[in-house]
Amino acid sequence: MWERFQKGDTNAFEQIFQEHWNMLMHYACSILHDDAMAKDVLQNFFLELWEKREALPVPQEIxxxxxxxxxxRILNALRKEDIRSKHEHSFAQLLQEHTSNSTDQLYYKQMYEELMQHLNELPPRIRQVFYMSRFEYQSVAEIAAALGASEQTVRNQLNTANKRLKVMLKGSIASFLL
Incomplete structure (x- = not known):
């Protein structure tokens, strides 16, 4: 079924959607505690899944x-909503609780290694700005102050890093992080 979905078979996509929607919705609601936000995240998730279907690997377990x-996607939604601090602990706990599955551990390890490999290919200053933003959770203002740069320069460097990483990670599981 996954292979048919990747080739653009809308019936296969609909079947995946129908089989997994309720379980994924329940999961998203249990983390976000906001049904409307969970529904938005899940709808965007399925839309992005369709758009990136050809680049996704064939999973062992769908x-x-x-x-x-x-x-x-939930982590990105929390970050974009700028409520990370409120939910950061919940998400860290979620990762700890749910990464005991060896399949999950393999996905996380693969994604992390691939991201770090490509991150190391970026120019040093852009890599530093990206790292401070995404791994140390510093704001644009904090990064600018620490590096003695303007906020616009930091925004430009983050934008450059995101664009380059998206190109480098095209077709990768790690592209879901950006």
């Missing part, structure tokens, strides 16, 4: 793979 990708 359910585990969808949960893994949804976790990344």
């Amino acid at each position: 359910k585990a793979f969808l949960l893994f990708l949804l976790r990344l």
Whole structure:
């Protein structure tokens, strides 16, 4: 079924959607505690899944793979909503609770290694700005102050890093992080 979905078969996509929607919705609601936000995240998740279908690997277990990708989407949604600090502890706990699955551990390890490999290919200053933003959770203002640069320069460097990493990670599981 996954191979048919990747080739653009809308019936296969609909079947994946129908089989997994309720479970994924329940999962998203249990983390976000906001049904409307969970529904938005999940709808965007399925839209992005369709758009990136050809670049996704064939998973061993569709359910585990969808949960893994949804976790990344939830983290991004929390970050974009700028409520990370409120939910950071919950998400860290979630990762700790749910990474005992060896399939999840393999996905996380693969994603992390691939991201770090490509991150190391960026110019040093852009890599530093990206690292401070995404791994140390510093704001643009904090990064600018620490590096003695303007906020606009930091924004430009983050934008450059994101664009380059998206190109480098095209077709990768790690592209769901950006």
